[in-house]
Amino acid sequence: MKVTVCIGSACHVKGAAKIVDELQYLIAQKNCGDKVELAGAFCMGKCQTGVSVTVDDTYHSLKPEDTKTFFEEQVAKKLK
Numbered sequence: 001m002k003v004t005v006c007i008g009s010a011c012h013v014k015g016a017a018k019i020v021d022e023l024q025y026l027i028a029q030k031n032c033g034d035k036v037e038l039a040g041a042f043c044m045g046k047c048q049t050g051v052s053v054t055v056d057d058t059y060h061s062l063k064p065e066d067t068k069t070f071f072e073e074q075v076a077k078k079l080k
């Protein structure tokens with residue numbers, strides 16, 4: 001599974017770096033770094049929403065405070 005966080009300037013301003021930090025932490029905590037690849041991307045063309053994050057090819061718009069829920073629902077639950 002590949003989780004990509006937009007680190008373009010608009011998303012950076014909305015807390016992309018915090019989301020990356022938290023995802024790194026959650027991945028380490030769940031010990032699933034071998035199953036989840038965390039990547040960065042520049043502008044995904046949706047700057048007017050929250051921070052753009054994709055899980056494989058599915059788009060999500062995230063606030064930093066939603067990272068944990070997002071991780072549980074969209075990442076952890078889908079791991080085998």
Ligand code: FES
Binds near residue numbers: 011
């Ligand atoms: S900077 Fe993230 S979608 Fe544009």
